[in-house]
Amino acid sequence: EPEVTQTPSHQVTQMGQEVILRCVPISNHLYFYWYRQILGQKVEFLVSFYNNEISEKSEIFDDQFSVERPDGSNFTLKIRSTKLEDSAMYFCASSRPLDTSYEQYFGPGTRLTVT
Amino acid sequence: GQNIDQPTEMTATEGAIVQINCTYQTSGFNGLFWYQQHAGEAPTFLSYNVLDGLEEKGRFSSFLSRSKGYSYLLLKELQMKDSASYLCAVKDSNYQLIWGAGTKLIIKP
Numbered sequence: 001e002p003e004v005t006q007t008p009s010h011q012v013t014q015m016g017q018e019v020i021l022r023c024v025p026i027s028n029h030l031y032f033y034w035y036r037q038i039l040g041q042k043v044e045f046l047v048s049f050y051n052n053e054i055s056e057k058s059e060i061f062d063d064q065f066s067v068e069r070p071d072g073s074n075f076t077l078k079i080r081s082t083k084l085e086d087s088a089m090y091f092c093a094s095s096r097p098l099d100t101s102y103e104q105y106f107g108p109g110t111r112l113t114v115t
Numbered sequence: 116g117q118n119i120d121q122p123t124e125m126t127a128t129e130g131a132i133v134q135i136n137c138t139y140q141t142s143g144f145n146g147l148f149w150y151q152q153h154a155g156e157a158p159t160f161l162s163y164n165v166l167d168g169l170e171e172k173g174r175f176s177s178f179l180s181r182s183k184g185y186s187y188l189l190l191k192e193l194q195m196k197d198s199a200s201y202l203c204a205v206k207d208s209n210y211q212l213i214w215g216a217g218t219k220l221i222i223k224p
Contacts, residue, residue: 041216042216043214058211
């Protein structure tokens, strides 16, 4: 069964550094998402991406963040100048059509620890 | 603002039935989802409701009342492996998923 994959599974970085989190969505999916979940808290939407551009973004997704689909398979989240409060689990998800009942399939997540 | 409320924690006994409630206030409604999340893992899809009524899927059922902004997830014949957090999420008018904080379900033998 196809699945969303994410690398690395765990990333430790120092405050102020830049990190790139990588995702490979399911191959025939058209919509891609990034979510964040701080330990013990709710899942938070960051951004959705379709047709090589951002379709929606939340208030959290400020200039510190950017997304890219550098080739036909990868989908990346870049976090510039990381802060302690960026420590969280970051989930990538993908889905087929946007406006139907199609579920979003989640990757296993990348645990980001900022020290 | 947008708000999704669910109980923080519930406890139930193996073999029993449990109902997890969710109420929501969102800008627009394009469907309600229930996801299961085990600790340290990604959410996995359980059910989807867009019309009023009950959707049954094996041991799990989900109910929706749009006029009341209310849904519940019903789990029957509880098993120890059902111990997890259950997340209610609503697709708003922008088709963004707005998430509840989750209900941690503890199953006791």
